Amino acid sequence: MSSNTAKYPQPPFTQAIGLYGDRTGSKGTFKFAGFAWIESTKVILVQGGARSLNGASEWRCLLRLVTLAHRLKKPLVLWNLPIAQNAAIRRRTSLAFAQAIQKTELALLKLPHPIIAVFDKTADIDYTTLELVWNDGIVIPALGETQFSEGKNIKIAQRSTDIAAAILELLYQVEQIPTTELFKNRQETLRYSVER
16 A cells, blocks of 8 residues: 555544555545544544445455554544445445455454444435444434434534544543453444344
């Protein structure tokens, strides 16, 4: 992966280094992928959108970022990137998709560091069916029609300026959980989503 030092324009990130590129040279359709800082906390950030994870190469790119988070012992923040929803849609399209998705899911399941999902008001998802699969914590905007209430692993950001504090709070909570319990929680969440 190539790197590009950039000032990430969107709060709550104060600094960022973009990483991009696939073996074929594609930058993919992620809005941002790389290192990002929230105050002094460094994370691996993958920001997506409606067109993200539409190709097997993007799943391979996500897999490399998850592997990087594991190797560097950094938390992973997935911004507007509904992995479970995209995997359910794409898994049946081709063998290349299925393999890339399966390898990425396995890496996420075994990541010994926090995985936090953030969905802001621009996210193109249905909040009533939002799943917690693959995420140890989630930050969502305050929307009247959402069925979720703030809890241990769900933080509701009343304003966009509340997102940084919510992410940092979730990171702190998840870092207190032993790795074996983290893996077990993800497996149980995955099992529950499959049974539904």
